[in-house]
Amino acid sequence: MRKIILAAAIATSALGLAACSETTETEAEETVDAMEADADAAGETVEANTAEAAADVEAAADEAADTAVKTTDEIGDAAEAAAADVEAAAE
Numbered sequence: 728m729r730k731i732i733l734a735a736a737i738a739t740s741a742l743g744l745a746a747c748s749e750t751t752e753t754e755a756e757e758t759v760d761a762m763e764a765d766a767d768a769a770g771e772t773v774e775a776n777t778a779e780a781a782a783d784v785e786a787a788a789d790e791a792a793d794t795a796v797k798t799t800d801e802i803g804d805a806a807e808a809a810a811a812d813v814e815a816a817a818e
Contacts, residue, residue: 731766 737758
C-alpha cells in the first residue's frame with residue numbers, strides 16, 4: 728500500500744517536471760513504467776503470500792479437526808470401557 732502511494736506521488740512529481748523538456752518527459756514516462764512494474768510485482772507478492780497463508784491456515788484447521796476427532800473417539804472408548812468395568816463389578 729505504501730509503495731502504491733509513493734509511486735503515485737513520484738508519478739505526479741515526474742509528470743510535473745515533464746512539462747520542462749522532452750528529455751524530462753521521457754524520463755518521467757520511464758519512471759512511471761518502472762513504478763507500475765514495481766506495483767504489479769508487489770501485488771503478485773501479496774497475492775502469493777496470501778494464498779500461502781490461507782493454505783497454512785487450512786492445513787492447521789484440518790489438523791486440529793483430526794485431533795479433535797481422535798480425542799473424542801478416545802473419550803468415547805474410555806467411557807465404554809468404564810461402563811463395562813462398572814457392569815462387570817456390579818455382577
